[in-house]
Amino acid sequence: MRENFILYLVVPCYNEGEVLEITTKALNEKMQTLIKNNVISEKSKVLYVNDGSKDNTWDLITKIHNENNLFCGIKLSRNRGTQNALYAGSMVAKEYADVTISVEADLQDDINVIDKMLEEYKNGAEIVYGVRSSRKKDTFFKKITAGFFYKFMNFIGIEMVPNHSECRLMSKKALEGLEQFKENNLFLRGIIPQIGYKTSIAYYDRGERVAGKTKFSLKKMINFAMEGIISFSIVPLRLISALGFLMFLISFIVLICNVILQQINNNISDLCFIITTIFLVSGIQLLALGIIGEYIGKINYEVKKRPRYIIEEELLKQNKEINDEKN
Numbered sequence: 001m002r003e004n005f006i007l008y009l010v011v012p013c014y015n016e017g018e019v020l021e022i023t024t025k026a027l028n029e030k031m032q033t034l035i036k037n038n039v040i041s042e043k044s045k046v047l048y049v050n051d052g053s054k055d056n057t058w059d060l061i062t063k064i065h066n067e068n069n070l071f072c073g074i075k076l077s078r079n080r081g082t083q084n085a086l087y088a089g090s091m092v093a094k095e096y097a098d099v100t101i102s103v104e105a106d107l108q109d110d111i112n113v114i115d116k117m118l119e120e121y122k123n124g125a126e127i128v129y130g131v132r133s134s135r136k137k138d139t140f141f142k143k144i145t146a147g148f149f150y151k152f153m154n155f156i157g158i159e160m161v162p163n164h165s166e167c168r169l170m171s172k173k174a175l176e177g178l179e180q181f182k183e184n185n186l187f188l189r190g191i192i193p194q195i196g197y198k199t200s201i202a203y204y205d206r207g208e209r210v211a212g213k214t215k216f217s218l219k220k221m222i223n224f225a226m227e228g229i230i231s232f233s234i235v236p237l238r239l240i241s242a243l244g245f246l247m248f249l250i251s252f253i254v255l256i257c258n259v260i261l262q263q264i265n266n267n268i269s270d271l272c273f274i275i276t277t278i279f280l281v282s283g284i285q286l287l288a289l290g291i292i293g294e295y296i297g298k299i300n301y302e303v304k305k306r307p308r309y310i311i312e313e314e315l316l317k318q319n320k321e322i323n324d325e326k327n
Helices: 020-036 057-067 081-094 113-122 140-155 172-179 188-194 218-232 235-264 271-304 317-326
Strands: 007-013 045-050 071-076 099-102 127-132 164-171 199-204 311-315
Touching: 007 020, 007 081, 020 045, 020 057, 020 113, 045 057, 045 081, 057 071, 057 311, 071 081, 081 099, 081 164, 081 172, 081 188, 081 311, 099 113, 113 127, 113 164, 113 199, 164 172, 164 188, 172 188, 235 271
Parallel strands: 007 045, 007 099, 045 071, 127 199
Antiparallel strands: 071 311, 099 164, 127 164
């Protein structure tokens, strides 16, 4: 039975100045309760990851850290996106913690799910996925697109946990496994199921933002979906090949039919048919080139082996002292 372990909450932040003080109050109460009840060690921390915010987020993190040593933070040199911010925070936390839980700064994920996750961890789970119990509060458009996304990902062979966002528990052992995945184009929802080990699920109800506006726009949602598809599957390339063969077959059949019709009736005009066919084939070719281009672009990023992130500043002094004591 796992007891008195060190827990780090990893909280990525991008322009969260409006919500951070509210978030800090809620997380402080939750962590103090867990420490008081001897569920986690008093060495446990909340790690804020400032993902290149343009507002006063980092100033607030610094102020919070100076006032309460339960909170610490790292500042990335520029905005690298939620996936890289989560990865950066997890890798830093791995050096000090026995287990980490990632939560969003807007508190849409019910923080009471932390208790359920820790119970599963005590029972031997190395990874616990936070999964939404329903999507009743989503718009009709988001429900439809989310459902299609998970079904499509499953269709092309990508293993994912439906209705799981970025709220998850990972043990030190699981994080060491994650560290062995070296790709720069991170899609954590697809990578983490590949790690293996014992996993579990903790269900929760997702709420509204306590303040501020969402940073996850439609454009970012589309980019996120494309990242997952191209990073984990070559099915789109195979679909291009199948589509090319189908177009060749259709064109051959139409050519034979056209020759026969021309022999029967010389007055048939096929100009409209030719123009339509040209537009159809051209559109398919451009789509195919675009998909191939996406794969080539990802290869280009990978072979350069650029760093996923650069940490500009750390507020981890007390953490390092704890780590030195452990060693």
